[in-house]
Each structure stands twice: as C-alpha cells, then as structure tokens.
Amino acid sequence: MSEKVIKVVPVVKTEKVTEGVFSMWIKDKDLATAAKAGQFVSLYCNDGSQLLPRPISICEIDTKEETLRLVYRVVGKGTEEFSKMKAGDEIRVMGPLGNGFTLEGTEAILIGGGIGIPPMLQTAKSLHAQGVKVQVVLGYRDSDLFLKSEFEPYGSVIVSTEDGSVGTKGNVIDAIKANNVSGDVIMACGPMPMLRGIKAFAQENSIKAQISLEEKMACGIGACLACVCKSKDKDHHTNVNNKRICKDGPVFYAEEIEI
Amino acid sequence: MSVNMKVNIAGVEWNNPVTVASGTFGSGAEYSDFVDLNKIGAVTTKGVANVPWPGNPTPRIAETYGGMINAIGLQNPGIDLFVKRDIPFLREYKDTKIIVNVCGKSTEDYCEVVERLASEDVDMLEINISCPNVKEGGIAFGQDPKAVEAITKEMKKRAKQPVIMKLSPNVTNIAEMAKAAEAGGADALSLINTLTGMKIDIHRRAFAVANKTGGLSGPAIKPVAVRMVYQVAQAVNVPIIGMGGIMCAEDAIEFMMAGANAVSIGTANFHNPNVTLEVIEGMKKFCEKNGVKDINELVGCVK
Numbered sequence: 001m002s003e004k005v006i007k008v009v010p011v012v013k014t015e016k017v018t019e020g021v022f023s024m025w026i027k028d029k030d031l032a033t034a035a036k037a038g039q040f041v042s043l044y045c046n047d048g049s050q051l052l053p054r055p056i057s058i059c060e061i062d063t064k065e066e067t068l069r070l071v072y073r074v075v076g077k078g079t080e081e082f083s084k085m086k087a088g089d090e091i092r093v094m095g096p097l098g099n100g101f102t103l104e105g106t107e108a109i110l111i112g113g114g115i116g117i118p119p120m121l122q123t124a125k126s127l128h129a130q131g132v133k134v135q136v137v138l139g140y141r142d143s144d145l146f147l148k149s150e151f152e153p154y155g156s157v158i159v160s161t162e163d164g165s166v167g168t169k170g171n172v173i174d175a176i177k178a179n180n181v182s183g184d185v186i187m188a189c190g191p192m193p194m195l196r197g198i199k200a201f202a203q204e205n206s207i208k209a210q211i212s213l214e215e216k217m218a219c220g221i222g223a224c225l226a227c228v229c230k231s232k233d234k235d236h237h238t239n240v241n242n243k244r245i246c247k248d249g250p251v252f253y254a255e256e257i258e259i
Numbered sequence: 260m261s262v263n264m265k266v267n268i269a270g271v272e273w274n275n276p277v278t279v280a281s282g283t284f285g286s287g288a289e290y291s292d293f294v295d296l297n298k299i300g301a302v303t304t305k306g307v308a309n310v311p312w313p314g315n316p317t318p319r320i321a322e323t324y325g326g327m328i329n330a331i332g333l334q335n336p337g338i339d340l341f342v343k344r345d346i347p348f349l350r351e352y353k354d355t356k357i358i359v360n361v362c363g364k365s366t367e368d369y370c371e372v373v374e375r376l377a378s379e380d381v382d383m384l385e386i387n388i389s390c391p392n393v394k395e396g397g398i399a400f401g402q403d404p405k406a407v408e409a410i411t412k413e414m415k416k417r418a419k420q421p422v423i424m425k426l427s428p429n430v431t432n433i434a435e436m437a438k439a440a441e442a443g444g445a446d447a448l449s450l451i452n453t454l455t456g457m458k459i460d461i462h463r464r465a466f467a468v469a470n471k472t473g474g475l476s477g478p479a480i481k482p483v484a485v486r487m488v489y490q491v492a493q494a495v496n497v498p499i500i501g502m503g504g505i506m507c508a509e510d511a512i513e514f515m516m517a518g519a520n521a522v523s524i525g526t527a528n529f530h531n532p533n534v535t536l537e538v539i540e541g542m543k544k545f546c547e548k549n550g551v552k553d554i555n556e557l558v559g560c561v562k
Binding site: 044048049050051052053094215216217218219220221222224225226228229238239240241242247 | 282289305313314318319322331335336527528531
C-alpha cells in the first residue's frame with residue numbers, strides 16, 4: 001500500500017531564505033514518518049485560478065518534531081501565494097511523492113545547483129547519519145550562498161559561482177576538478193545543463209551518479225503522463241522509453257535516462 | 260430521503276452519473292490510492308491505440324488562468340499490454356463500469372482496437388475523434404460531419420459494446436457533428452474534448468508546451484461546454500456524457516440540467532484527487548435538499 005497521503009496540514013513556520021527563496025515548515029506525522037531524502041510533495045493553492053499542484057522538493061525531515069521543511073523559489077502566482085503564508089495557516093498537501101535518493105556509497109559527492117540545492121540538505125543529513133563521508137558541492141550564481149552553512153555539520157562544502165565572487169569561478173564540475181574531489185557515488189539536483197555535465201563527468205570517471213529531474217507536472221502521481229523523460233530501457237507503464245519523473249523518479253541513475 | 264442516483268447510458272446501468280475524463284485518470288491505478296474506484300459510476304480510461312505511442316516532447320502541459328493546456332500526444336501502451344494489465348485491474352472493482360477510450364491514426368487503427376476489445380470484458384467504448392494534439396487521426400475525423408458518420412459506422416460494425424463518440428468543440432457547429440454521429444449509429448455522445456489553445460512564456464520567448472498548441476481544459480472552458488451540451492441535447496436523441504471544467508457538484512448538476520445524462524470529471528482530478536467522490540456526494544445532497552427523488556429528473560430540465 002502506498003504511503004502517500006493527501007491532507008490539509010498546519011504551517012508551523014515560514015522564513016525568507018534569500019531574495020525570492022523561502023522556507024516553509026509543515027507539520028504532519030504521516031508525512032514526516034514516510035518521507036525520504038529526494039522525494040517531493042505537491043502543494044495546492046487556495047486561489048482557484050491556480051489549479052495544478054506545485055511539486056516542491058523536501059529540504060529537511062524532522063521525525064521528532066513531525067515536520068517537513070520545504071524550500072522553494074517564487075516563480076509564479078502559486079509559489080508567491082505560498083511565500084505569503086504564515087505560521088498557523090493551513091495548506092493542502094499530497095505526498096511524499098516519487099522515489100528519493102538511494103543512500104549508498106562510502107564517499108558521496110552531493111551536488112546542488114540553484115534551487116536544486118534544498119533537497120541535497122536532507123540527503124547530506126541522511127548519508128552522514130549512516131556513516132557515509134559527505135562532500136558537498138554547491139553551484140551558485142553569485143555570492144548569495146543560501147543554505148550553504150546548513151550543510152557544514154554534515155561534511156565538507158565547496159562552492160562554485162558563475163561570477164567568480166566566491167569559490168571556483170564557473171560551474172560545479174569546475175569546482176570538483178579544482179578541489180580534486182573524488183568519491184564512489186554522485187547525487188545531484190539542479191538545472192538540466194548542470195545535470196548533463198554531471199552525467200558526462202560521472203561516465204568519464206566511472207562514478208555511479210543519481211540525478212534528480214524536474215518537469216512541468218499535473219497529477220504528480222503518474223497518471224497524466226505530462227512529466228516524462230527519455231529512458232534507455234522501455235518503461236513499464238507504456239513500454240516506449242518514457243519514464244515518469246513524478247512516479248518513476250524524480251531520482252534516476254544517470255545511465256538510465258537520456259538528457 | 261433516498262435519491263436514485265443510477266443512470267442508464269445506452270443500456271448500461273451506472274450506479275451514479277459520474278465518470279472521469281479520458282487521460283486525466285490513467286486506468287485508475289494511480290488514483291486508487293485516494294479514491295475507492297467502486298464508488299465512481301464508470302472509469303473512462305486513457306486513450307488506447309493498436310500499438311504503443313510515445314506521445315509528444317516535453318513540456319507537455321502549462322497552467323493557464325482557471326485551466327491548463329495539455330499536449331501529451333496520447334502516449335499509451337497499446338492494446339496488448341492494456342488488455343493484459345489494465346482491464347483485469349479495473350474489473351476487480353465490480354461496481355464501476357469500464358469505458359475504454361480508443362484512439363487511432365487511421366480508420367484501420369481504430370477498427371483494430373475495437374475488434375480486439377470485442378471479446379474483452381469492458382462495458383462501453385468511447386471513440387476519441389477529437390484529440391487536438393496528434394497530427395494524424397484524432398481530430399481529423401472529428402471536424403467533418405461526413406467523416407464523423409463514416410467512422411461511427413465502422414465502429415458500430417465491429418463493436419460488441421455500446422459506442423460513445425467523443426466530440427470536438429473545435430468546430431463551427433457541434434450539433435451538426437452530433438447528428439452525424441447519431442446517423443452513423445452512435446449509442447451515446449461525450450463532449451466536449453479540449454479547446455485548442457496556446458500559451459507563450461514571455462520570459463523565455465517560447466511556446467509553453469513543446470507542441471506549440473494544446474488542448475485547453477478546466478473551469479475556464481465550462482460555459483462553452485455547457486452551451487455545447489445544451490445545443491447537442493436539442494439536436495439528438497442519444498444519451499450525452501457532458502464534460503468540460505467540472506470542479507464541483509454544482510457544476511455537474513449544471514451539465515445535467517443542460518441535457519447531459521452523465522458527467523465526466525477531468526482536470527479537477529489534478530486539483531483534488533478525491534473530487535469524483537465529493538461530486539457524487541454533493542449531487543446526492545443537492546437532490547435531497549431540492550426534493551429530487553431521481554437524478555434523471557434533472558436531465559435537460561432547463562429548456
């Protein structure tokens with residue numbers, strides 16, 4: 001039986017992380033118990049003109065407090081509505097959705113780019129808790145290094161910035177090379193060009209890579225077939241090399257998918 | 260007060276007048292985590308073709324004000340896997356009827372699927388001659404009354420189950436298409452499919468869906484759908500399954516008053532996976548409150 005739930009849950013805390021990026025903590029025992037690093041939830045808007053749920057990655061899971069922390073960028077009316085919510089408000093949520101990262105390896109390289117950074121935080125925590133050496137590589141546009149300090153308790157953290165203001169100038173692969181980071185598994189979330197670069201880097205260096213994809217979604221549960229990606233093997237739903245990001249992903253082994 | 264919620268659509272008795280719009284509900288498996296499928300009058304499946312179809316490139320959907328545009332492109336596993344996997348799954352739910360939506364690129368494609376289904380335990384067929392998102396087939400059959408009549412006849416020759424023809428709203432006169440389907444022998448009609456639409460992402464200076472155009476659905480199109488159901492109800496004598504932007508019980512009642520014998524819920528499933536059951540309950544409550552003993556009394560009551 002699926003562990004997915006849909007319910008109206010309380011917002012217990014909200015916070016502006018940086019310009020345009022917000023944190024929201026929601027409280028629910030079922031969600032917090034079932035959630036795993038790399039999964040996501042669907043948040044529904046109150047404004048009836050915004051029909052589709054917003055898929056938001058899980059940034060942190062606190063089973064003791066029974067909360068999930070969601071960190072998202074405001075990109076439209078839906079996320080703008082969420083950003084105005086306050087502690088004590090309620091929000092309709094469905095989740096946890098998709099499959100998270102497989103927690104494996106002995107020396108993991110965790111890579112996050114932009115708004116792909118939040119799901120890597122719980123991943124870092126979970127891997128650290130099971131004794132995996134965690135090496136975090138974060139890609140930013142500029143010196144606005146949101147969430148960076150929160151990774152530091154769980155492992156080493158290096159950054160790349162597009163403008164070169166902090167860390168390695170360039171992208172996350174440049175930072176990995178400049179710092180001679182090595183490991184036996186990569187886990188990554190971020191924009192598609194970054195993920196393509198990581199897939200190539202992982203192949204060149206024979207490192208196993210798990211990457212988390214995103215796409216416009218409608219149902220969030222694998223029914224509508226909006227959020228597919230090209231897969232190497234035939235998918236078990238349609239038999240046509242189309243994996244559903246919401247249901248079969250969002251995390252895939254890099255060699256499974258064509259990006 | 261007990262209310263009769265049962266409806267008879269072309270000889271098939273549903274426990275209530277609510278089904279789901281093809282493509283929004285898969286074959287029910289994904290929604291069965293949230294919805295007891297036994298409580299829905301009928302499950303209408305995602306369109307199935309003679310062979311697997313990969314569908315369109317992504318992005319396949321975009322949200323619009325009070326609606327959404329989709330151009331999935333009828334990705335489907337083909338009739339073989341569908342028969343092996345999806346029909347047995349749905350048949351487990353003894354109280355719900357199974358409506359298989361059939362799509363194709365040519366008359367032969369449609370015929371092949373309908374012939375395969377003749378020996379299968381499904382209750383009704385819905386023939387999709389109105390998908391705006393595939394280049395061949397689909398809507399090409401649905402915009403010319405002669406073609407509508409011809410394909411309906413071909414379906415009726417082969418089908419062992421009642422045939423529902425699904426009509427496109429992207430026509431000048433939908434009543435004419437409805438009459439053509441009726442003349443071809445259609446047992447029932449369903450309408451409306453999506454309205455062809457377009458959205459441009461002004462920040463990327465690009466089309467929001469890769470297919471450029473897509474089908475607009477959701478509450479934004481409801482008044483158009485209600486008008487078309489009314490026009491078709493005036494023009495034909497076969498039962499009508501009305502759809503287009505139903506979000507709640509009141510919307511469903513509105514379609515029935517316009518002349519629909521049953522209703523389909525589509526885009527609303529994305530907003531609320533429990534919506535079908537909420538609509539059924541709400542329709543029953545409306546009847547109780549208004550002294551309606553039989554939901555069928557509402558059909559076409561506004562002339």
